Amino acid sequence: xxxxxxxxxxxxxxxxxxxxxxxxxxxxxxxxxxxxxxxxxxxxxxxxxxxxxxxxxxxxxxxxxxxxxxxxxxxxxxxxxxxxxxxxxxxxxxxxxxxxxxxxxxxxxxxxxxxxxxxxxxxxxxxxxxxxxxxxxxxxxxxxxxxxxxxxxxxxxxxxxxxxxxxxxxxxxxxxxxxxxxxxxxxxxxxxxxxxxxxxxxxxxxxxxxxxxxxxxxxxxxxxxxxxxxxxxxxxxxxxxxxxxxxxxxxxxxxxxxxxxxxxxxxxxxxxxxxxxxxxxx
Amino acid sequence: xxxxxxxxxxxxxxxxxxxxxxxxxxxxxxxxxxxxxxxxxxxxxxxxxxxxxxxxxxxxxxxxxxxxxxxxxxxxxxxxxxxxxxxxxxxxxxxxxxxxxxxxxxxxxxxxxxxxxxxxxxxxxxxxxxxxxxxxxxxxxxxxxxxxxxxxxxxxxxxxxxxxxxxxxxxxxxxxxxxxxxxxxxxxxxxxxxxxxxxxxxxxxxxxxxxxxxxxxxxxxxxxxxxxxxxxxxxxxxxxxxxxxxxxxxxxxxxxxxxxxxxxxxxxxxxxxxxxxxxxxxxxxxxxxxxxxxxxxxxxxxxxxxxxxxxxxxxxxxxxxxxxxxxxxxxxxxxxxxxxxxxxxxxxxxxxxxxxxxxxxxxxxxxxxxxxxxxxxxxxxxxxxxxxxxxxx
Numbered sequence: 001x002x003x004x005x006x007x008x009x010x011x012x013x014x015x016x017x018x019x020x021x022x023x024x025x026x027x028x029x030x031x032x033x034x035x036x037x038x039x040x041x042x043x044x045x046x047x048x049x050x051x052x053x054x055x056x057x058x059x060x061x062x063x064x065x066x067x068x069x070x071x072x073x074x075x076x077x078x079x080x081x082x083x084x085x086x087x088x089x090x091x092x093x094x095x096x097x098x099x100x101x102x103x104x105x106x107x108x109x110x111x112x113x114x115x116x117x118x119x120x121x122x123x124x125x126x127x128x129x130x131x132x133x134x135x136x137x138x139x140x141x142x143x144x145x146x147x148x149x150x151x152x153x154x155x156x157x158x159x160x161x162x163x164x165x166x167x168x169x170x171x172x173x174x175x176x177x178x179x180x181x182x183x184x185x186x187x188x189x190x191x192x193x194x195x196x197x198x199x200x201x202x203x204x205x206x207x208x209x210x211x212x213x214x215x216x217x218x219x220x221x222x223x224x225x226x227x228x229x230x231x232x233x234x235x236x237x238x239x240x241x242x243x244x245x246x247x248x249x250x251x252x253x254x255x256x257x258x259x260x261x262x263x264x265x266x267x268x269x270x271x272x273x274x275x276x277x278x279x280x281x282x
Numbered sequence: 283x284x285x286x287x288x289x290x291x292x293x294x295x296x297x298x299x300x301x302x303x304x305x306x307x308x309x310x311x312x313x314x315x316x317x318x319x320x321x322x323x324x325x326x327x328x329x330x331x332x333x334x335x336x337x338x339x340x341x342x343x344x345x346x347x348x349x350x351x352x353x354x355x356x357x358x359x360x361x362x363x364x365x366x367x368x369x370x371x372x373x374x375x376x377x378x379x380x381x382x383x384x385x386x387x388x389x390x391x392x393x394x395x396x397x398x399x400x401x402x403x404x405x406x407x408x409x410x411x412x413x414x415x416x417x418x419x420x421x422x423x424x425x426x427x428x429x430x431x432x433x434x435x436x437x438x439x440x441x442x443x444x445x446x447x448x449x450x451x452x453x454x455x456x457x458x459x460x461x462x463x464x465x466x467x468x469x470x471x472x473x474x475x476x477x478x479x480x481x482x483x484x485x486x487x488x489x490x491x492x493x494x495x496x497x498x499x500x501x502x503x504x505x506x507x508x509x510x511x512x513x514x515x516x517x518x519x520x521x522x523x524x525x526x527x528x529x530x531x532x533x534x535x536x537x538x539x540x541x542x543x544x545x546x547x548x549x550x551x552x553x554x555x556x557x558x559x560x561x562x563x564x565x566x567x568x569x570x571x572x573x574x575x576x577x578x579x580x581x582x583x584x585x586x587x588x589x590x591x592x593x594x595x596x597x598x599x600x601x602x603x604x605x606x607x608x609x610x611x612x613x614x615x616x617x618x619x620x621x622x623x624x625x626x627x628x629x630x631x632x633x634x635x636x637x638x639x640x641x642x643x644x645x646x647x648x649x650x651x652x653x654x655x656x657x658x659x660x661x662x663x664x665x666x667x668x669x670x671x672x673x674x675x
Contacts, residue, residue, distance in 0.1 A: 017314075017321055018328035024314045025305060032334060074489060078496060078503050122473060162469070169332035170301055176334040 009038070009045035010180075010187045018175040019046060028114075028132055028154035030169070033177030036222030039157040042177075043113035046153065053110045055152070057099035059120045065127030068098040068114075069137050069146075091141050100131060104148035112152040118161040125168035133171050180223060182209065192227055196234065203243035204230060207253045211260075216268060221259040229258035287326075287347045294343045296336045305329050319348065468540035468663075474670035475517075475545075475587070480509040516547035518582055518627070522592025523552045523565055530635035533661055534591055537633075549582065555596045556616035557623065558607055575619055579626050587629040587673045591661070593636045594650040601649050620653050631669040632658040638665070 003019045005011035011019070019042075022029035031039045047054035057068055073094045080088040087093045103112040117125060131137050135148035156172065158164065180188060182205060189201055208229070212220050221229075232255045233243075242254055252269050253259065260266050288303050306329045314325060323344060331340045484507035491506040498504075519541060521527075521534060541548060551561040551573060559575050562568040599606040601616040624630050632650060634641070638660040641647045651658045657672055659665035 013320065014324040014327065017324035021309050021314045021325050021328050024312050025309055027305065029328075030332070074493070075487065075505075078492075081501065082503050166297065166332075170299055172332070173305075173328045174332045175328055176337060 003046055003049050006045050006049045008191055009041060010184060010191055011042075011045075012178075012180075012184065015042075015175055015177065018173060022155075022173045023050075023153055025173075026151040026153075028156055028172045030156045030158060030164075030172040030174045031177060032158050032160060032174070034179055034220070034222050035159055036224035037177045037179060038223060039177060040113065040115055043111055043115075043155040043157075046155065047111040050111070050153075052153065053106060053108055054113060055099055055103045055106070055110050056113045056115060058115045059117050059124070061119055061121070063120050063124065065124055065131075066098075068100040068128070069131065070098050070101055070139055071096045072141050095139065095141055100137070101146055103152040103154075104135060104146055106152065109150040110152045112154045114154065114156045116159060117156050118158040118164070122162060125164050129167055129171065179212075185223070185226070188223060189227070189230060193230055193234065196230065197240065199240040200233065200238070200243070201230075203240045204233060207243055208259070211253070214268070214272070217260075217265050219261050219265065221261075225259055225261075229255060232258050287343070290343050290347055291330060291340065294339050296331065296339050296343065298330050302330050468537055468666065469544055472540060472544045472666070472670065474667065475515050475673055476513050480511055482509045482512070484509050486510055513544075513546060515545060516582075516586045517541065517545050517549070517589060518578075518586045519548065519550040519589045519591060520557065520561070521550060521552050522555060522590075522594075524554055526555075526593050526595050527635075530593060530661070533635055537591065537661070537666075547586075549586075551578065553592075554609060555592075556600050556607070557590075557619045558610075558612045558616055559614065559619065575622075579622060584626055584628065586627060588623060588627045588631075589669075589673075590630070590632040590654070592632070592634065594632070594634055594647045594658070595636060595644050596646045598645050598649055601646055601653075617649075617653055620650070624654065629673045629675070630654060630657060631672050633661045633665065633669055634658055635661040 003011070003016060003023065005016065018029060021027075031042060033039055043056075044054060046052075072091075073096055077088055077091070077094040099112065103110055132154060135151045136145055138145050185205060186201065189196065189205075204226075208221065208226050211217070236255065238254060252266070252273055256266065256269070260269065284303075284306070288298060291298050306326055309325055309329060310322075326344070327337070327340060331337055486508050488506045488508040491508070492504065495504040495506055496502065519538070521538070527534070538550070551563060552565055552568070553561050557575065560572040561575055561578060562572050564571055596608075597606070600608060601620075604613055604615050605611050606615060632654045634647065636644070636647065641651070641658075647658070657669075659669040659672070
């Protein structure tokens with residue numbers, strides 16, 4: 001089992017080594033990076049490359065660790081007891097499996113994605129320490145131990161909204177997806193839009209990296225935004241010249257809505273355009 | 283050799299434990315990485331580093347241990363180069379001959395030696411030209427210029443793409459923030475101030491009570507609901523704004539935005555230098571839309587926790603005497619008002635962005651320190667933490 005990137009995902013060398021280490025040593029892999037650099041997509045691609053099933057657990061602010069293991073549906077059992085349902089005699093009928101349980105008992109070794117772990121409460125990672133370490137847990141209601149026959153490949157993504165506890169980090173491998181440089185970015189775009197005009201891509205990348213360089217942006221555009229923007233440019237059939245024009249009136253790139261996501265950033269750009277025009281007049 | 287690497291990492295304050303070291307050994311044993319230095323670097327980085335802030339330290343230690351290039355604290359050549367020198371201003375394109383010419387210039391050792399000398403000589407920002415350190419020139423030192431044997435200083439992207447080794451590129455440099463106080467960290471600190479209580483509409487199923495009352499009901503289902511658990515801490519933040527506070531505006535903004543998302547009951551007001559009889563909510567309309575401090579004391583009940591944020595640096599008269607304010611005539615002294623606030627609200631702290639070691643040199647800080655009965659804390663993560671502990675008492 002070795003991950004080498006797929007035809008729709010460009011994995012850098014360091015990412016490949018990190019993924020393979022996590023697979024071989026059976027440890028969870030924690031992925032961090034700017035939003036939109038392909039953290040979640042990575043898990044899907046790893047699953048695709050290894051032909052393994054993927055189990056996704058999306059974390060919200062209200063998610064509890066227990067929900068990943070199992071939930072005991074006491075209310076329906078109570079209701080069934082009122083109605084005299086036969087099922088009520090077996091408590092196992094009211095245990096709902098969580099994503100981790102699914103992952104532990106899957107027939108094939110699955111990829112288990114715990115997406116955006118930082119969204120949950122601060123104690124959430126601590127509640128999963130033992131489960132991720134030993135890959136087993138105890139169901140109190142039925143008094144059985146659920147143990148993983150084959151340890152799933154666990155991928156965890158984080159957007160850095162909360163600091164994760166040390167004890168949790170110690171059990172994971174870590175990779176920080178760096179923002180791709182121009183060369184890698186060209187490869188990434190190639191993978192997604194193979195028939196994009198060379199010169200349009202070059203100009204678009206120029207504009208894109210220029211925008212990222214602008215100091216004081218609240219949200220820098222990232223890979224996924226670039227891909228959206230390129231798609232728009234292709235749909236609108238924009239010519240490379242329209243992007244190239246260094247005319248200061250055009251300082252705000254066409255279809256900027258795909259790249260700049262809040263009005264402060266657009267204002268900042270307009271101000272810069274205004275200043276550039278004034279400088280030209282002098 | 284690897285033990286050495288491990289120990290040096292610990293020394294450089296990269297938090298690594300034996301568990302991780304063993305994992306690395308296991309990885310090597312299983313042949314996870316190919317037998318190349320690059321792969322070993324990637325593998326050890328994935329296993330040993332757990333936070334992007336430590337990546338730069340790791341790169342330095344790796345470079346040092348496996349190459350013996352430079353010591354971690356940067357022995358030998360250490361120089362703080364002002365960023366403005368290196369900020370990209372222009373770009374110069376050289377002809378092929380010129381490029382060759384520069385290539386002929388001495389080797390690595392010689393370059394470093396000269397760099398050291400230059401750093402001592404040079405005092406100003408420099409751009410263009412071929413000797414001084416700066417931007418877009420042909421000197422071997424500086425950023426965005428062309429010299430294949432050059433030393434790149436503070437340049438954030440690879441231009442000619444010839445950097446030697448991955449770890450020597452130290453690409454993670456700007457992710458290393460040992461003291462930086464960010465919104466995320468502030469939120470973590472503010473979390474100490476949580477007191478959950480069930481209040482409001484009953485929306486959650488109360489399992490124990492449902493079971494109890496169902497049993498009492500002879501098995502006939504009787505569902506009980508409870509209100510959701512919410513943070514019921516109420517916070518009143520009073521910001522000092524303008525004047526000497528301008529220097530601290532960023533950290534205050536961060537504190538404010540973190541607090542805003544963390545607390546449901548949060549009220550804030552501004553004051554200038556010291557608290558007097560008037561406060562305001564919108565700094566642009568501070569002379570028109572004011573809120574009287576007396577009304578504040580009546581409006582917000584005593585279970586609010588009060589957080590002053592200000593540098594407390596002013597003339598002691600502004601605190602101690604009526605009419606001491608720099609902006610208007612105040613009938614009552616600032617300290618009277620602060621006293622009233624601390625009488626009304628049991629939990630009160632003062633956060634001061636001025637570094638703690640300077641406090642003893644400013645009489646007004648000491649005065650306010652006394653007035654807040656020694657509940658003044660520096661606006662750092664540690665200070666915030668202790669302040670929250672104090673508020674929680």
